[in-house]
Amino acid sequence: MNSTIKILSAFILLSFTTIFNSRAQSAFEIGLRAGEHVALDATFPLSKAPRFHPSIYFTNDIAIGTYLDWLFSLEGGPQGLKFYPGVGPDFFFGDNFNVGIAGNFGVEYSFDFPLTIGFDYRPGFMITDGFKSYTNNWGFTARFRFVKV
Numbered sequence: 001m002n003s004t005i006k007i008l009s010a011f012i013l014l015s016f017t018t019i020f021n022s023r024a025q026s027a028f029e030i031g032l033r034a035g036e037h038v039a040l041d042a043t044f045p046l047s048k049a050p051r052f053h054p055s056i057y058f059t060n061d062i063a064i065g066t067y068l069d070w071l072f073s074l075e076g077g078p079q080g081l082k083f084y085p086g087v088g089p090d091f092f093f094g095d096n097f098n099v100g101i102a103g104n105f106g107v108e109y110s111f112d113f114p115l116t117i118g119f120d121y122r123p124g125f126m127i128t129d130g131f132k133s134y135t136n137n138w139g140f141t142a143r144f145r146f147v148k149v
Contacts, residue, residue, distance in 0.1 A: 027147040029116055035139025043069075043143065053086060053104060061094030065122065067104040080110040090124055100126045100134065106141075114145040 033041040039055040046052055049071050057063040069086035073079075086104035091097075102124025110116045122137040 027110075027145045029143035029145045031116075031141060031143030033120075033139040033141045036136045037063075037139070039065075039139065041141050041143060053088075061092060063090060063092045065090045065102060065104075067102070067122075069104060069106075078109070080112075081107070082110070083107050084120075092126075096129075098126055098128045100124045100128075102134075102137070108141070110145065116143045116145055117141065118143075 028042075028044055030040070030042040033039040033055060037057045037059050039057040041055045042053070044052040044054075046068075051069050051071065053067040053069045055065040055067075057065065065088065067086040067088035069084040071082045071084050073082050084104070084106050086106075088102065088104065090100040090102050092100065102122045104120060104122050106118050106120025108116050108118030118141045120139060120141065122139075123133070123135045124137070125131050125133045
């Protein structure tokens with residue numbers, strides 16, 4: 001448990017460092033993700049399109065997903081609608097420490113008020129556990145937007 005607290009503290013420190021060092025063209029958001037697992041979900045802008053998209057999953061154990069997403073809008077489509085593919089490592093803390101790599105594919109809509117809702121799918125495979133795949137990681141998100149650009 002002590003190592004979990006250290007890792008969560010490092011995650012929070014990295015997240016806030018990213019916020020203050022980013023040249024934001026999008027917005028910092030934080031909220032919840034519900035689906036196969038419940039997670040604390042956040043986005044940190046790195047520039048106009050790519051963003052850092054971490055999630056802390058609360059399952060039988062704790063897992064941290066860290067994705068780099070690229071945002072795309074439909075030309076002529078609704079202004080708040082965006083699609084994103086992404087990829088990044090997943091870290092699993094429990095009886096054994098495991099590392100995986102996952103894709104992050106989603107769609108989200110940002111309202112005129114500070115709320116973004118979305119749906120995503122995050123299939124992946126374990127690097128440290130015989131390359132076992134995990135394909136049931138889908139979820140709905142609702143995030144509060146702290147900055148509107």
